Amino acid sequence: MNIPNSYLLKRIVIIGSGFGGLQVATKLSNRFYQIVLIDKNNYHTFQPLLYQVATFGLEPDSIAKSIRFLIRKRKNFFFRLAKVNFIDINYNIIYSNIGELEYDYLIIATGSKTNFFGNQNIEKFSLPLKNIGEALNLRNCILHSIEYALSIRKKKIINFIIVGGGPTGVELAGSLAELKYYILPKYYPELDLNQINIHLIQATKKLLDGMSESSSNIALNYIKKMGVNVWLNNPVKNYDGKTIFTKKVNLKSYNVIWAAGVKGAIIKGLGNKYIANNRILVDKYHKVQGINNLFAIGDVAVMKEDNKYPNGHPMIALPAIQQGINLAKNFNRFFFKKKIQPFKFKNKGYMAIIGRNKAVCDLSYFTISGSIAWILWMIIHLMKIQGFRNKLLTLINWITQYFNYNKSISILIRPYINYNNILTQYH
Amino acid sequence: MNIPNSYLLKRIVIIGSGFGGLQVATKLSNRFYQIVLIDKNNYHTFQPLLYQVATFGLEPDSIAKSIRFLIRKRKNFFFRLAKVNFIDINYNIIYSNIGELEYDYLIIATGSKTNFFGNQNIEKFSLPLKNIGEALNLRNCILHSIEYALSIRKKKIINFIIVGGGPTGVELAGSLAELKYYILPKYYPELDLNQINIHLIQATKKLLDGMSESSSNIALNYIKKMGVNVWLNNPVKNYDGKTIFTKKVNLKSYNVIWAAGVKGAIIKGLGNKYIANNRILVDKYHKVQGINNLFAIGDVAVMKEDNKYPNGHPMIALPAIQQGINLAKNFNRFFFKKKIQPFKFKNKGYMAIIGRNKAVCDLSYFTISGSIAWILWMIIHLMKIQGFRNKLLTLINWITQYFNYNKSISILIRPYINYNNILTQYH
Missing domain, CATH: 3.50.50.60 (FAD/NAD(P)-binding domain)
Incomplete structure (x- = not known):
């Protein structure tokens, strides 16, 4: 080394x-x-915003920060890729x-x-979302699915299925719903929106399991109103690349996003x-x-x-x-031979964003939701992103999107070919 | 369809x-x-700036514009990927x-x-630069080569070899030279700069063959002063992935960039x-x-x-x-049954950029070089980039780079593995 x-x-x-x-x-x-x-990797990833890279909200360089940049000028400090x-x-x-x-x-x-919980089929066929490469893969699959839907004469239902009702799953489902209703009609006027269905599948009886009952209910309400089909108490049994089998329903889909656990x-x-x-x-x-x-x-x-x-x-x-x-x-x-200190976690609360003006926060003594929670969510995430340039890029993107409901429909950077996923081979 | x-x-x-x-x-x-x-692709590529994506100057989304964005709201207009x-x-x-x-x-x-001129070895082993995917591949190879140079105890020479002395080759060589002298010392203080060599290989007797004698000479001077080894009258014979064989010299390199023609x-x-x-x-x-x-x-x-x-x-x-x-x-x-018009090319001149304050322009009646040519080059390229957002992103990047000689050392987006190139497999 x-x-x-x-x-x-x-x-x-x-x-x-x-x-x-x-x-x-x-x-x-x-x-x-x-x-x-x-x-x-040669960069630090701001993982909480990966879902926005997947859904055209941000470009990858906004949430990645070069490690060599962060540690420049430090002596006795070595980075190795x-x-x-x-x-x-x-x-x-x-x-x-x-x-x-x-x-x-x-x-x-x-x-x-x-965590695929040992299911090799799911590992092989589904789309995880834990790093920038996977976020770009997911973005490419979404774009390809829509382009595909346009290019065939006989209308087909395109199911986007998100497994896992934790923060990632909820944020992704909300983001896809906004994409469907606000972005796609602008750029794909030929597309019949009824062709696009979004399903959120949760094994347990509530969304956002780690959060309070009230936040969980508010989030469920938000996401249902946004047109997402929510399936609670519905563990997944298997997925063969074409059909996902769950306790309550079997659904055809090439786009199963696996956010069920880590x-x-x-x-x-x-x-x-x-x-x-x-x-x-x-x-x-x-x-x-x-x-x-x-x-x-x-x-x-x-x-x-x-x-x-x-x-x-x-x-x-x-x-x-x-x-x-x-x-x-x-x-x-x-x-310095001083006394070392045990760790005590200072929990500042949990939060999840569902969409525009829609978020839930469980703070120490109370719970907030709606626009205020949404603004709080954005401020905290902006503060935590590494580096001034990335904060600025993210802020500019968010402001633009807020005022004109406009995400520039994304480019397919280095198209992803998954030999297990028919759609990506198709193009 | x-x-x-x-x-x-x-x-x-x-x-x-x-x-x-x-x-x-x-x-x-x-x-x-x-x-x-x-x-x-679902985007238009501003090809003249591909070399800046490859050399960390710009992110891919700055030079790519979604076609669906450009044609939105048009009737009787259909795009198909x-x-x-x-x-x-x-x-x-x-x-x-x-x-x-x-x-x-x-x-x-x-x-x-x-154009690989029928040489299958060169096609297999070298790095072309005609689209965004290839620009990212080249960026990844450059970064990997430098990380590799750091990680080995016995110092090795890393040769970057650019074949083709047209605008792309000259721009790339200049950009790599600036990377070497201004950027790498900041982020790779451990690196001995003498380990990095840049070679520009041209088959004919001058650089920028399509331009005037004087511009060509000025460019040659610039690029030599920037520390690039220029080989004129030196056609390439072959490349086996490890050594490039030319008329005048054989050089070891995993990074042969092929910009010799289209x-x-x-x-x-x-x-x-x-x-x-x-x-x-x-x-x-x-x-x-x-x-x-x-x-x-x-x-x-x-x-x-x-x-x-x-x-x-x-x-x-x-x-x-x-x-x-x-x-x-x-x-x-x-x-409208009006008379159609034959095409006459209105040539506004040729230009090439070599580096900071270094460019050459052949206009209709005269030739300019240096800072003025450099500014002209930037204005024209900014004007031609599609879309306000991309113009702004590019301008911000260029201004930042001008004032602090600073390109944020790049992230490796979805690392590229070329089974013909040992370095990319190494990591």
Whole structure:
């Protein structure tokens, strides 16, 4: 990997530059430690807005920030574009596609990946939405489906099916509904809108399972009014690439979007005893239990010692960010032989956006919805996007879209061909 | 293809939405004709700036404009995303991957494609630059090469080799040189710049063959001062994916960019008698000789009846635009039984940009270079980009880059894996 030796400084290797990894990497003092950040992409992705890239709201560069830009001018700081295949916790070595590297401390911040719950058909045929490549694939599939619908003489129903009624599923369903009713009529006047159906399928009895009853009901109302067919209590059984089979209904579709869950992205080399429910067990100092120089933060880690969260923290951005900051501070404290601090998650609430002027927020003591929640959602997301340029780009896009209901109908960047998906081959 | 019958109007089918196709499509009166525009992409590409997408100057959406956006609200106008495989000029039918379509008039505006001069090795291993996908591929290869150079302990020379000393080759070489000296040191402080070499290889004895002797010399001077190794009189013999063999030198490189020429993108179904030098022979009314309802414009067409251009017009944007306009006007004139007009190319000159404050322009009566030519180049290109949003995005990017020599080092959008190119597999 060609990282210089640092005889005086201990080397901290961080795997993953998501919300947690980026925080710990940038908050660690590079006067006390040599820092090596490794990621399989050369950018940080603002995952909460992936669905807007998929539905033509934003271009990929608005939600991606070059890591080399973020860490420029830092000394004792090295970034490597690499995929880590294996970690050897006995000899303190990581193995990657560009070689191996010894560490003094290792921080695993690999986040989560789509959970297909072991169903290989679904993994093969459905469209996940966990990274920019997948968001572009989904965008291309949406565009291809509509172009296809136009080009055939005999009208066909195009079903867009979203599996999973969490924030991603709800946001995507709302966004597709707005696309259908406000955008498509402008750019596809030939299209009969009745050809396009949007279905949201949820296994449990309510949408937004992690949120309050009232927010969940409001969201359900919003999304139904927007013309989305919502199926509750309706677990998916299978999908063969053409038909999705669920408890209540079977639907034909080439566009099944899988947003039903995530699981920790665990690296090979950690024994099973360190893992619970696909996440790495850590103590309240983010340390993997029993290993003194191994840490995990964010979605991939499960900390059962925070009293309010006996099953671990929710797999969203905020715990990852706070954990990254706390771990970095602890390392800096440790260097000065100060007392390190246990982690306490300061939960600022949950929120989900359904559409224009439609959002729900569960804050600590009360719940809000409608326009105010929608504005709050936008402000918070804008604040969290990395970099001034990306904030500006996103803001300009949102303002334009607000005033003229106008998303410039998207371009197909490097069309995606999925040999399992007939539509993408068709063109 | 599901195009409605138009009993009263004649149907004009246009293949290709480049500079020529877009002009003729939008200038034709849709009160007199039914217009069908077909393209294999759903966007118009501003090809003159592809090299800036490849070298991190612009994002793809700045130089691509959705065709459905450009033609929105037009009646009797149909766009289809399709690839035309064959035209039957006897029965007036085109065959595409989404079905067949009859036409009354057919306009071929398919532009040009990279000319590998029959060398299959070069076609297989080198990187062309004729569309957005290829520009992103090239960007990814550049980034991967630099990341790779960092990750290996033993220093290796990374050669970027550009074949072809026309405007594309010169612009790309200049842009890579600026990348090397101004951008890389900021974001890759570990990198030894001596590891990166840029070579520009030209078969003939001067750069910018179509331009004046003085512009050509100035460009050569500029580009040499920028640290590019220029090889004149040096035709390429072969490239095996690792080493490029030329008359004067053999160089190791995984990054050979092929900008040595283009040829007409001819569709199957036209007999050889209609074709000369890989372009379709047309008369001064853009009509394919001997066929009354078949026309060709732009790079794919060669008109030998314009006195000043006995070998046809140069394969650049301006003749295509002017031909598109003239052909559309002739169709509109024809509808009113007015006299149609022969085409005369109004040449406004040639220009090429080499770098910051460095450009050359051959205008009708004189030649300019330096800052003034550079500003002129930018104004003209900004004017020609489709759409206000794209003009604005491009302008903002250029201004930012001018004042802080700063291109945000790019993100690798959907990494490109070329099984012929070792570097892209490596990561």
